[in-house]
Amino acid sequence: MTDLDFRQGDQPIPGPQTNNLADILERVLDKGIVIAGDIKIDLLDIELLTIRLRLFVASVDTAKKAGIDWWETDPALSSKASRNALEDENRELRERLRALEPSEDAPSGGRSAPRRTGQEEHTGREKESEQR
Amino acid sequence: MTQPSDARVASSSADATVTYVFAVCRSTRATSALDVTGLAGLPGGEAVRLLPSGLLTAVVQTVPATDFTDEVWQRRLSDREEVERYARAHHAVVSAVAAHGPVVPLPLATLYHDDDRARRRLADEADRFHTALKRVAHHAEWGVKVYRPLAPEPSPAACTPAPEAAGGRAPGAGLAYLNRKRGAQARREKLREQALDVAESVDAELRGLAAASRRLRTHGAELSGDQRVHVLNATYLVADERAHEVGRLVAALGERTGAQIELSGPWVPYSFVGEV
Numbered sequence: 001m002t003d004l005d006f007r008q009g010d011q012p013i014p015g016p017q018t019n020n021l022a023d024i025l026e027r028v029l030d031k032g033i034v035i036a037g038d039i040k041i042d043l044l045d046i047e048l049l050t051i052r053l054r055l056f057v058a059s060v061d062t063a064k065k066a067g068i069d070w071w072e073t074d075p076a077l078s079s080k081a082s083r084n085a086l087e088d089e090n091r092e093l094r095e096r097l098r099a100l101e102p103s104e105d106a107p108s109g110g111r112s113a114p115r116r117t118g119q120e121e122h123t124g125r126e127k128e129s130e131q132r
Numbered sequence: 133m134t135q136p137s138d139a140r141v142a143s144s145s146a147d148a149t150v151t152y153v154f155a156v157c158r159s160t161r162a163t164s165a166l167d168v169t170g171l172a173g174l175p176g177g178e179a180v181r182l183l184p185s186g187l188l189t190a191v192v193q194t195v196p197a198t199d200f201t202d203e204v205w206q207r208r209l210s211d212r213e214e215v216e217r218y219a220r221a222h223h224a225v226v227s228a229v230a231a232h233g234p235v236v237p238l239p240l241a242t243l244y245h246d247d248d249r250a251r252r253r254l255a256d257e258a259d260r261f262h263t264a265l266k267r268v269a270h271h272a273e274w275g276v277k278v279y280r281p282l283a284p285e286p287s288p289a290a291c292t293p294a295p296e297a298a299g300g301r302a303p304g305a306g307l308a309y310l311n312r313k314r315g316a317q318a319r320r321e322k323l324r325e326q327a328l329d330v331a332e333s334v335d336a337e338l339r340g341l342a343a344a345s346r347r348l349r350t351h352g353a354e355l356s357g358d359q360r361v362h363v364l365n366a367t368y369l370v371a372d373e374r375a376h377e378v379g380r381l382v383a384a385l386g387e388r389t390g391a392q393i394e395l396s397g398p399w400v401p402y403s404f405v406g407e408v
Contacts, residue, residue: 020396021216021219021220024219024220024223025215025219026348026349027223027399027402027403028222028223028237028240029239030239031237031402032237032238032239032405033156033236033237033260033261033264033405034238034239034406035238035253035254035256035257037153037241037242037244037253038150038243038244038249039200039201039202039243039244039245040202041205041241041243042205042206043205043239043241093313096306096309097309100304100306101304101306
């Protein structure tokens with residue numbers, strides 16, 4: 001009926017020597033054996049969880065400084081933001097080119113649209129190792 | 133809100149309570165001798181206790197119903213300090229029980245209307261629990277994170293020389309600027325590929341030591357002023373008798389690759405009980 005659980009090696013596993021909240025959260029929110037409860041609690045919104053994790057690894061001060069919607073401007077998390085990053089860079093390049101090009105002939109007003117450089121800065125996270 | 137089959141409507145009066153389940157272990161003599169009364173458990177709850185149910189024993193706590201509704205949890209999850217309190221409390225109970233034998237943790241916030249309901253659900257899932265317990269017995273989980281080394285600032289001389297412009301004239305400053313941009317992009321790309329190669333080889337070596345492994349999502353570029361790029365977040369199920377090899381291997385891999393590798397653990401095997 002009962003089998004005694006004496007650990008071999010005489011060394012019981014101590015609690016994890018980690019105080020990193022992000023590590024704890026990604027385990028207690030997202031892992032463990034899931035069985036249906038009587039009360040439905042929805043903690044498994046992956047996208048939100050990712051954002052939360054990012055928020056948690058930040059120091060409280062930086063998070064406050066960045067404002068509560070800082071991920072809105074993060075290309076890795078928002079397609080809108082990556083479009084904006086591209087537009088910002090295009091604008092910057094256009095301005096620099098305008099400043100650098102010799103202005104032999106006065107600008108005729110009807111500038112052709114600049115070509116997109118397609119060079120996007122990757123400031124966000126590398127989305128390489130997703131769970132398999 | 134799932135209605136219980138016995139049609140008892142959960143009362144939301146101020147003193148209604150529900151049963152919070154932390155983890156499940158086997159009903160052994162060692163388990164029944166466990167003293168969990170000293171564990172703090174979740175804020176506002178009664179004493180942490182054991183709930184035996186045949187061959188399985190759950191570690192549970194009676195908590196106020198009003199404090200554990202979905203709405204309250206949604207609010208709690210957007211409050212850093214609150215979620216930290218609850219996550220750490222849950223984790224502390226799970227870890228304390230795991231010091232005495234194999235244990236299968238449940239995720240945060242698995243709740244039943246009362247002990248009977250909890251017992252019934254455990255019985256329904258008994259096979260899964262036994263499989264998971266067998267799997268994690270005498271094993272622990274170890275987390276490994278690899279960060280890309282910080283790129284040294286490139287000297288201007290290191291920039292890719294500009295290709296000859298049409299007509300053989302030296303390129304203008306605008307073009308040079310664009311080329312510099314391209315060079316920087318190419319360098320970043322190369323660094324990223326190298327870092328991913330390191331991540332792959334670290335993962336391969338550790339898998340050789342482990343009974344099982346999982347890739348977790350890498351954490352985003354941290355805002356804490358830490359500019360490191362996180363290229364591998366993985367976790368490994370390792371037999372207790374090989375635990376001492378993990379630290380040695382991680383140190384050796386760090387030396388060999390020059391990457392920053394962080395080890396955490398031993399953890400209760402949270403990541404290896406879900407797929408049973």
